[in-house]
Amino acid sequence: MAIRKILRGNDPALTKKSRPVERFDARLAQLLDDMAQTMRAAEGCGLAAVQVGVLKRVAVIDCGDGLLELVNPEIIGREGAQKAPEGCLSFPGEYFTTLRPAVVRVKAQNRCGQWCFYKADGIKARAFCHEIDHLNGVLFKTHMVQEG
Ligand code: ZN
Numbered sequence: 001m002a003i004r005k006i007l008r009g010n011d012p013a014l015t016k017k018s019r020p021v022e023r024f025d026a027r028l029a030q031l032l033d034d035m036a037q038t039m040r041a042a043e044g045c046g047l048a049a050v051q052v053g054v055l056k057r058v059a060v061i062d063c064g065d066g067l068l069e070l071v072n073p074e075i076i077g078r079e080g081a082q083k084a085p086e087g088c089l090s091f092p093g094e095y096f097t098t099l100r101p102a103v104v105r106v107k108a109q110n111r112c113g114q115w116c117f118y119k120a121d122g123i124k125a126r127a128f129c130h131e132i133d134h135l136n137g138v139l140f141k142t143h144m145v146q147e148g
Pocket residue numbers: 087088089090130134140
């Protein structure tokens with residue numbers, strides 16, 4: 001495993017759309033392992049592959065209740081809304097209040113290519129939305145709203 005360099009806010013790669021993963025091989029496993037280690041070293045709760053310069057639809061999330069590895073993730077359901085401050089490992093120290101769904105349902109493949117289904121609320125719902133946005137080249141400032 002290795003810690004990879006996290007791209008910062010002005011890097012043009014961060015606004016590019018990532019490509020679907022088609023090969024579930026040792027390279028993908030290595031990427032997922034490195035991403036988990038990089039996220040933990042940076043004390044974040046989510047990281048998308050594009051943030052380490054790899055334009056593949058891969059993300060990791062850990063909101064304190066275990067690591068999720070998401071390959072080709074898609075939001076398949078949204079309910080309600082929540083407002084809270086949100087940060088991003090590519091924008092250290094910057095927090096914006098954003099509007100996100102209260103609950104999301106997500107489908108994603110695991111490192112072996114099997115489809116898994118998730119339902120999340122609270123910070124985990126926000127993390128799913130934030131990381132899947134990254135795969136579409138969308139940054140959290142897009143969802144910025146007034147506080148209160
Ligand atoms: Zn981010």
